[in-house]
Amino acid sequence: xxLKELITQKLQENFPDSFISSNVxxxxxxxxVDKKDIVKxxxxxxxxxxxxxxxxxxxxxxxxxxxxxxxxxxxxxxxxKHNFRLRIKANVDESDCTIxxxxxVWNTANWEEREVYDxxxxxxxxxxxxxxxxxxxxxxxxxLRKDFPLTGIPGSLSLPKK
Amino acid sequence: MGLxxxxxxxxxxxxxxxxxxxxxxxxxxxxxxMGISCCAxxxxxxxxxxxxxxxFGSEVMRFTPRQCDLMIVAGTVTYKMSHVVRKIYDQMPxxxxxxxxxxxxxxxxxxxxxxxxxxxxxxxxxxxxxAGCPPRPDNLLxxxxxxxxxxxxxxxxxxxxKPLPELPIIxxx
Numbered sequence: 394x395x396l397k398e399l400i401t402q403k404l405q406e407n408f409p410d411s412f413i414s415s416n417v418x419x420x421x422x423x424x425x426v427d428k429k430d431i432v433k434x435x436x437x438x439x440x441x442x443x444x445x446x447x448x449x450x451x452x453x454x455x456x457x458x459x460x461x462x463x464x465x466x467x468x469x470x471x472x473x474k475h476n477f478r479l480r481i482k483a484n485v486d487e488s489d490c491t492i493x494x495x496x497x498v499w500n501t502a503n504w505e506e507r508e509v510y511d512x513x514x515x516x517x518x519x520x521x522x523x524x525x526x527x528x529x530x531x532x533x534x535x536x537l538r539k540d541f542p543l544t545g546i547p548g549s550l551s552l553p554k555k
Numbered sequence: 556m557g558l559x560x561x562x563x564x565x566x567x568x569x570x571x572x573x574x575x576x577x578x579x580x581x582x583x584x585x586x587x588x589m590g591i592s593c594c595a596x597x598x599x600x601x602x603x604x605x606x607x608x609x610x611f612g613s614e615v616m617r618f619t620p621r622q623c624d625l626m627i628v629a630g631t632v633t634y635k636m637s638h639v640v641r642k643i644y645d646q647m648p649x650x651x652x653x654x655x656x657x658x659x660x661x662x663x664x665x666x667x668x669x670x671x672x673x674x675x676x677x678x679x680x681x682x683x684x685x686a687g688c689p690p691r692p693d694n695l696l697x698x699x700x701x702x703x704x705x706x707x708x709x710x711x712x713x714x715x716x717k718p719l720p721e722l723p724i725i726x727x728x
Contacts, residue, residue, distance in 0.1 A: 527635075527670075528635075528670075529634070529635055536669055536670070541669070542669070543667070543668060543669065544667060544668065544669060545668070545669025545670070546669070549669075550634040550669075550670075551634070551638075552634065552637055552672065552677055552678045553637055553638050553641035553642075553678045554678070555677070555678055555679070555680070
């Protein structure tokens, strides 16, 4: 069985409620899942002996601005066993802007989730250290949201006195 | 030519204290290399034998602000970094000068974004702005010569009884 079909099948069998869809674009597989089972799905992908996605390369997010589920959190994970890269997508709505942390699965997700929190304002439940990554801690806005002006909000960042 | 010409005569010259102090100050400008990004690479090139900032008496790059006269701010200054730059500037003893090296430092440059200070003159008194992205090393030497000319015009009493700046307690962001 081809690996892409194996991944899809495994997720479908184990999480019939949470698995939404999968598609292949330019040879890369993406799976879309519901956010409520994200930790269990990631644990399966990492610890299943046929898959072994042991590296979390990146956690990022997309702001769709006007869409109903405004944000999509995207996980890029890698399996050394198969030399294969997988993309997991989970939708997060603005009204409940939270998703469970996967830093218990991959430690590298810790800082990557902090970055997503800093830039998009998506908070990660049970995260061990959810602080801002780049912006000052008293900054009140989320710069990578589509409604944030490119040149910033005047007065939102402090300068030293002249 | 120079001082040697006077040695043939009585062996002394008459001048003013101001002139001697300004002359010695302008030829021993010790820079604080505030290298924040890519302009710092050109700043390093200035110290090498090809461009040789030692010809102008400024080869002593001090990595502590307390021994410096000139701060070369080389690179993009973000809002978060601006507090650090100011803190280091405040620790430099008077008299002190600032070169804003490169487009980012002078105006924000290509970074017209929320996180980058659009010109360090918003929080520092800048003496010389230096164009280029990054400026060539000879351009930095030119800026140094401009600073030297500026120092040459100062009088020693300009810096007398200058009140110490009130240093704010900066909270860690």
